[in-house]
Amino acid sequence: MLFNSYTFLLLFLPLALGGFLLLRRSSYRLTVVWLGLASLAYYGYWNPDPGAPWSPQWLGLILGSCVFNFLIGRHLARHASRRTHPPSGKPPLLILGVIANLTLLGIFKYAGLFAKTAEWLGATGIPAPGFILPLGISFFTFQQIAYLIDAARGETEEYHFSDYLLFVSFFPQLIAGPIVHHKEMMPQFRMRGGIGWHRHLPIGFGIFAIGLFKKVVVADPSAVIANALFATAAAEGGRELTMGEAWTAGVAYSMQIYFDFSGYSDMAIGAARLFGIRLPLNFHSPYKATSIIDFWRRWHMTLSRFLRDYLYIPLGGSRRGPSRRYLNLMATMLLGGLWHGAGWTYVLWGGLHGAYLCINHGWIHLKKKFQLRSLPKPVAIGLTFIAVVIAWVPFRAGNFELDPAGTTGDALRASRSIFSSMFGFHGFEGLPDKAQRVIASRDPLLILIPAIACWILPNTQQIFARYRPTITRFTRPSPAWWQWRPTLPYALATVVLLVVIGRQFDKVSEFIYFQF
Incomplete structure (x- = not known):
């Protein structure tokens, strides 16, 4: 259900x-x-x-x-x-x-x-x-x-x-x-x-409504763009995506999974709160992360906690020197990738994040050793986001491996095709003319709207911070004028959200993490 x-x-x-x-x-x-x-x-x-x-x-x-x-x-x-x-x-x-x-x-x-x-x-x-x-x-x-x-x-x-x-x-x-x-x-x-x-009651319904909006109004339309572009990349004998299309595919899926998982997390928190139960925070604006280490402190936080406490630390953590720490990080992320999906492209995704974490820890060591300055925050956020988008490619391609009629070859072919186009092996063309676009009914540039929202807007937990929506406490709540209150204006805003949701509530789609 x-x-x-x-x-x-x-x-x-x-x-x-x-x-x-x-x-x-x-x-x-x-x-x-x-x-x-x-x-x-x-x-x-x-x-x-x-x-x-x-x-x-x-x-x-x-x-x-x-x-x-x-x-x-x-x-x-x-x-x-x-x-x-x-x-x-x-x-x-x-x-x-x-x-x-x-x-x-x-x-x-x-x-x-x-x-x-x-x-x-x-x-x-x-x-x-x-x-x-x-x-x-x-x-x-x-x-x-x-x-x-x-x-x-x-x-x-x-x-x-x-x-x-x-x-x-x-x-x-x-x-x-x-x-x-x-x-x-x-x-x-x-x-x-x-x-x-x-x-x-009002807190739970408010949080739930925001989550439903994220899923229905943002995540599902982003899926239309991502699905079509990934299907084109996976098709045998089809044309290669342009560089613009490949990056559009990666960003579109990044928006889909972000708002799908964020929406589910909000709905879970809101539904539990109706019964007076606070769940632990599981999603905290991961695309605002300034590093991959920071990303994993914000994305699927309870899974990160489990992997840290019951896998990474028992393996030795960082207690046995840098080399062993890097090995433990890689092993943990490879197994974390396999947990996400029964496909080798999920292991590849985990391996990419394991490599990212090793590089991140290596960079921290070099900064301390040579007293280097940190990257400016916007640059750090941008580099982290690009790395995450790249890693999402094999993760999304894993759908072709999970499909009963799909194969590992299909998933790897889609990943290889999109990576090749992303890095210019098929030229540096942007988005093709409308007549040649895979998605003619939607403007791919619309995915920039939710991307910008990820960076500039407070998240749901920050909006409801004064009512402590989760077990996890916030040290930096959103500005006072963003803080939700059980007043008539916020009730009307919730009604507007429900109206917008109702206009697009034409089909039921599963959450991405349901298949894991």
């Missing part, structure tokens, strides 16, 4: 919220059970083949995963204080739990990748498995792995199963994050909205 669908907006959300309002003054357990059942209904509504009968197997998958991890986590938590660790320092049950979670993820997400890769390399007789990627499996798998590790460290409580089920399945963050931590969510569930709960 998509946030940008009539089913969610007009049926599910009013029912879930109405039931919560009726039950929040009753017993805590009843409220938690209601939200847990509502979240399972939200997840179970999904049917990968709308033409086929609905099947409960996907609901059984997440329930089975929760039961398995809850039982292991409870055992680990009970024995954490008196456990005698083996030489490796890792209890066998924890290793079993992590392997089981990664195996489940691997079967559904990566079995097809290896079969396609073998076929692309010339191997025959290897059948491609017919597994369907369950929604949100990448997110709830990482979330539960983190829980098991914390349980083994003695950092969890012995939660009731209904608490744990809600922690994993809470619908605003279930499908595409943020990857939440049990210490962030469990205390909030116990408060059931806290004192003055009614104040959360």
